[in-house]
Amino acid sequence: MAELTISPAAVLSGADADFYQGISGDTVTAGKTMYLDSLSNRLRLADANGSLDSAEVVGVALHAASPEQPLRVQTRGTLTLGIAAGVGTSTVYIVGGTPGGIAPVADKAPGWYCSLVGVGNAQAGVYLNLFPSHTLA
């Protein structure tokens, strides 16, 4: 398997979603995993093999944003990613090795900090349950 290929326009939060509102520090599209850069207080693309900080996912982007623009991320609950993403039902997903990517846990490679994103559902989405383990594979 590979990282999910998400069509940004298909990303929709569910009725049970929780949110965090911040400011983007990167060019972001909907469906990207984000971490909060503590130095700049900006949301940036999460990355499993960047650093422990960049793997500390805080949410998934719900729309597009450029640096210094507002960014709303979903922190918990049901998130639709679209049919094209090819989400596997009951597949466990983690932060991927590409900035902002979401990968199946089977893709975990040495050097990745394992940060759980959620579990795939049968409605072309995931149930978000973010957990940055800080554990290096």
Place this chain on the structure above:
Amino acid sequence: MPAIAITPASVVAGADADFFQGYAGATITAGMAVYEDAQDHKLRGADCDGGARAANVKGIALHGSSDGQPLRIQIAGTLAIGGTTVAGAPYALGATAGVITNAADVLTGSFYTAIGVGAPNNRLKLAIAPSGQVVP
């Protein structure tokens, strides 16, 4: 003068900005003037020749968004609009969805909606006022 040519990635709210948080009802890019649809409460591109409802500007989009996604808009304060503005010049809603144009360019038969006044460094001081009045 023509409509402001906006580079969406350069649209940034000022420190004195006031916001409204809603949902997009269409594909929106940063810098578009949007109105709130009274039926589904979604935010769509405003338009001065699309009727009084479409000219009832709520604010200016601060990022890109697709139908059903969250959209944060600025409703007051200073805004780097991502295009060239003339300090002191009045700006109004244009005839293409979401477009901001020089106030003098609003054509006869269109609904006049003030957006704001140009400020130094290509910014706009927002003063959104949907008049509901048709330009004679």
